[in-house]
Amino acid sequence: MSKLWNRINDELKTRHESKTYNVIKVLESPQGEIIEVGGKRYINMCSNNYLGFANEAGAIAAAKDYVEKYGVGAGAVRSISGTQKCHIDFERKLAEFKGVEDVMLVQSGFQANTAFVPTIITADDAIISDELNHASIIDAVRLTKARKYVYKHADMDDLKVQIEKAKSEVEGIVLIITDGVFSMDGDIAPLDKIVELKEKYEDVYLAVDDAHGEGVFGSHGRGLVNHYGLEGKVEFEIGTLSKAFGIAGGFVGGKKEVVDYLKQKARPFLFSTGLDSAMCGAGIYIVGEMTRTDERVKKLWDNAKYLQEQLRARGLDTWKTVSPITPVIVGEEAKATMLTKALFDEGVLVSPIIFPTVARGLARIRLMPSAAHTKEVLDEAIAKIEKCAKELGII
Numbered sequence: 001m002s003k004l005w006n007r008i009n010d011e012l013k014t015r016h017e018s019k020t021y022n023v024i025k026v027l028e029s030p031q032g033e034i035i036e037v038g039g040k041r042y043i044n045m046c047s048n049n050y051l052g053f054a055n056e057a058g059a060i061a062a063a064k065d066y067v068e069k070y071g072v073g074a075g076a077v078r079s080i081s082g083t084q085k086c087h088i089d090f091e092r093k094l095a096e097f098k099g100v101e102d103v104m105l106v107q108s109g110f111q112a113n114t115a116f117v118p119t120i121i122t123a124d125d126a127i128i129s130d131e132l133n134h135a136s137i138i139d140a141v142r143l144t145k146a147r148k149y150v151y152k153h154a155d156m157d158d159l160k161v162q163i164e165k166a167k168s169e170v171e172g173i174v175l176i177i178t179d180g181v182f183s184m185d186g187d188i189a190p191l192d193k194i195v196e197l198k199e200k201y202e203d204v205y206l207a208v209d210d211a212h213g214e215g216v217f218g219s220h221g222r223g224l225v226n227h228y229g230l231e232g233k234v235e236f237e238i239g240t241l242s243k244a245f246g247i248a249g250g251f252v253g254g255k256k257e258v259v260d261y262l263k264q265k266a267r268p269f270l271f272s273t274g275l276d277s278a279m280c281g282a283g284i285y286i287v288g289e290m291t292r293t294d295e296r297v298k299k300l301w302d303n304a305k306y307l308q309e310q311l312r313a314r315g316l317d318t319w320k321t322v323s324p325i326t327p328v329i330v331g332e333e334a335k336a337t338m339l340t341k342a343l344f345d346e347g348v349l350v351s352p353i354i355f356p357t358v359a360r361g362l363a364r365i366r367l368m369p370s371a372a373h374t375k376e377v378l379d380e381a382i383a384k385i386e387k388c389a390k391e392l393g394i395i
């Protein structure tokens with residue numbers, strides 16, 4: 001066998017033997033509080049469909065309407081003949097909602113980071129990244145030739161040290177980049193303190209990837225920058241449409257000239273076909289709904305607080321979360337896998353999170369409540385989590 005096939009087969013074998021092979025579940029139903037896998041009913045505690053839009057009738061109707069109007073595919077990259085009016089309409093709506101001058105839509109949140117970072121940053125620049133930033137930020141940073149610095153998670157003293165180091169070592173600009181909400185712990189970036197610090201220096205800029213903050217924090221779910229009252233002080237906002245917006249797609253927001261520049265130069269925009277019309281139609285409806293009412297955001301928080309209080313009342317450790325992301329710490333890696341399996345057998349779907357995604361000894365399951373959950377279903381999930389955690393000696 002060749003080196004390549006050996007490499008692939010060895011890796012697969014190791015994963016099977018160490019029980020880390022990910023058997024990807026196939027859903028036979030739309031997203032929602034209850035989903036179907038293998039013909040069976042499961043309580044869904046692991047999707048990012050925060051506001052329940054992924055299967056909302058109005059969003060589906062809007063998607064159908066736009067497919068009728070614009071067809072199913074954009075047909076080309078946006079810079080050639082793939083920009084449809086629905087792209088522009090959606091960008092305008094999103095910019096208004098986010099309180100930025102303009103946004104550039106791309107195909108996913110991952111693409112938004114890879115479109116933004118390497119386009120804005122040159123080899124003369126520095127990027128300073130929080131150590132717990134998302135993989136898409138890490139990969140986007142890798143695509144640049146800039147000097148790279150990492151600061152200890154949310155640690156402003158270390159950020160200051162890294163800024164000063166970067167300022168003394170590069171000729172160009174310094175970009176600080178951080179997740180808004182950290183998806184493993186559910187804690188949030190101290191954007192107010194980061195802004196205060198960066199404003200002491202010239203040519204130090206801030207980009208926030210608010211994937212888990214949009215639809216969750218701020219007025220009507222406008223995101224973390226709005227939550228902190230920092231509109232106009234954070235130069236770049238990166239977003240995804242795949243979580244609270246319930247669809248797919250991503251965007252970069254900021255000043256008009258930034259978006260203009262990105263549309264001339266960003267490779268995922270120039271070399272990858274634009275979002276399909278169904279996403280634009282559903283997206284326009286969803287942003288309209290988010291602007292019209294904050295009922296879904298309130299229900300999300302009500303459910304999240306209820307879930308977290310009930311778990312803590314049963315002796316479970318929800319760690320540092322200040323957001324709906326609900327980690328339940330179990331300690332050893334094997335316990336997280338066993339708890340996930342026991343819950344699956346009980347009809348509850350959760351995600352196990354283990355080393356190297358989180359530190360050894362801090363293995364956990366992660367629960368994602370949403371506005372689509374009812375208290376009855378949450379109670380059912382809580383009771384099953386308590387039962388399985390007791391059986392495994394976690395509580």
Ligand code: PMP
Nearest residue numbers: 108109110134136209211240242
């Ligand atoms: N950024 C962050 C911080 C995320 O959590 C995610 C989703 N896991 C992404 C980007 C990627 O978003 P998408 O799924 O739209 O590619």
